Amino acid sequence: MALTIQGLSKTYPNGVKALRNLSLTIGNQMFGLLGPNGAGKSSLMRTVATLQDPDTGTIFLDSLDVLKEKDAVRKVLGYLPQEFGVYPKMSALDMLQHLAVMKGITNKTERNQMVDALLNQTNLWDARKKALSTYSGGMKQRFGIAQALLANPKLIIVDEPTAGLDPAERNRFLNLLSSIGSNVTVILSTHIVEDVRELCPRMAIIANGELLLEGSPAEALYELKGKIWSRVVSTDEELRALEASLNVISTHLVGGLHEVRIYADSSPGEGFTPVDSGLEDVYFLNLGRQTKTN
Numbered sequence: 001m002a003l004t005i006q007g008l009s010k011t012y013p014n015g016v017k018a019l020r021n022l023s024l025t026i027g028n029q030m031f032g033l034l035g036p037n038g039a040g041k042s043s044l045m046r047t048v049a050t051l052q053d054p055d056t057g058t059i060f061l062d063s064l065d066v067l068k069e070k071d072a073v074r075k076v077l078g079y080l081p082q083e084f085g086v087y088p089k090m091s092a093l094d095m096l097q098h099l100a101v102m103k104g105i106t107n108k109t110e111r112n113q114m115v116d117a118l119l120n121q122t123n124l125w126d127a128r129k130k131a132l133s134t135y136s137g138g139m140k141q142r143f144g145i146a147q148a149l150l151a152n153p154k155l156i157i158v159d160e161p162t163a164g165l166d167p168a169e170r171n172r173f174l175n176l177l178s179s180i181g182s183n184v185t186v187i188l189s190t191h192i193v194e195d196v197r198e199l200c201p202r203m204a205i206i207a208n209g210e211l212l213l214e215g216s217p218a219e220a221l222y223e224l225k226g227k228i229w230s231r232v233v234s235t236d237e238e239l240r241a242l243e244a245s246l247n248v249i250s251t252h253l254v255g256g257l258h259e260v261r262i263y264a265d266s267s268p269g270e271g272f273t274p275v276d277s278g279l280e281d282v283y284f285l286n287l288g289r290q291t292k293t294n
């Protein structure tokens with residue numbers, strides 16, 4: 001299914017402009033929505049999930065008008081919100097059964113099969129009778145995916161699912177996401193560049209409610225080929241001097257020293273070596289461009 005978002009704007013009653021004339025087309029692939037905290041990702045995801053209305057704009061899921069035909073959208077939607085709420089003393093098994101009934105799966109045999117399959121798929125079978133409140137962060141997120149996959153959704157939205165997971169659990173979670181069928185549109189909203197690099201053939205970068213880039217990570221990386229230069233600087237003064245004269249994309253501390261990454265068509269000066277571009281360069285470069293134009 002294709003999701004077509006056009007001219008979406010939202011200003012909250014407190015005056016915060018969360019979405020500014022945002023347009024995006026999301027096809028049948030895992031789509032990475034990348035942006036820093038406060039970019040507007042959750043506002044966009046909640047709007048697509050029919051939980052809030054924009055001030056202006058339209059959203060279509062194929063020919064379905066998302067903002068008008070909310071019940072029809074909810075039937076084909078699986079959603080893992082950023083805050084999944086309070087985890088009850090209920091077991092994963094009972095909770096999934098309950099949610100399946102709410103989703104209208106009234107046939108008991110069908111429901112049991114679906115719930116058991118999801119518990120297996122999300123590797124929660126052994127813990128299915130334990131209270132959700134006792135689950136670790138990673139188990140909770142896997143349960144979140146299990147409930148999002150109930151009733152075979154055509155559109156799945158996961159909002160910042162890997163934040164706070166340890167590396168092993170994050171890996172497990174990303175593998176689980178990538179195992180979701182290719183006939184489903186999955187939107188992965190995240191501020192973690194690596195999540196998008198590992199999983200998404202298409203992506204968008206948003207910040208401050210605006211679309212900064214839409215495309216494939218591979219294309220975006222190709223555009224930076226040969227234009228990223230790195231150097232280590234040892235003092236803050238040196239760093240500030242570089243920041244004042246060059247297009248500094250990012251600085252990282254490596255063993256207590258600053259490793260500076262620069263965007264330039266040719267060598268920016270002595271001591272710089274050309275380095276492979278990474279998706280993080282694409283991300284920071286786009287965020288930096290926005291800061292400069294605002």
Ligand SMILES: Nc1ncnc2c1ncn2[C@@H]1O[C@H](COP(=O)(O)OP(=O)(O)OP(=O)(O)O)[C@@H](O)[C@H]1O
Binds near residue numbers: 038044
């Ligand atoms: N209900 C609300 N009322 C007022 N302001 C809001 C509301 N929800 C979000 N905001 C503000 O809108 C902006 C966008 O928030 P949003 O949660 O959509 O961003 P985000 O990209 O998901 O970031 P985060 O990762 O921090 O959740 C932020 O400045 C946020 O403080």
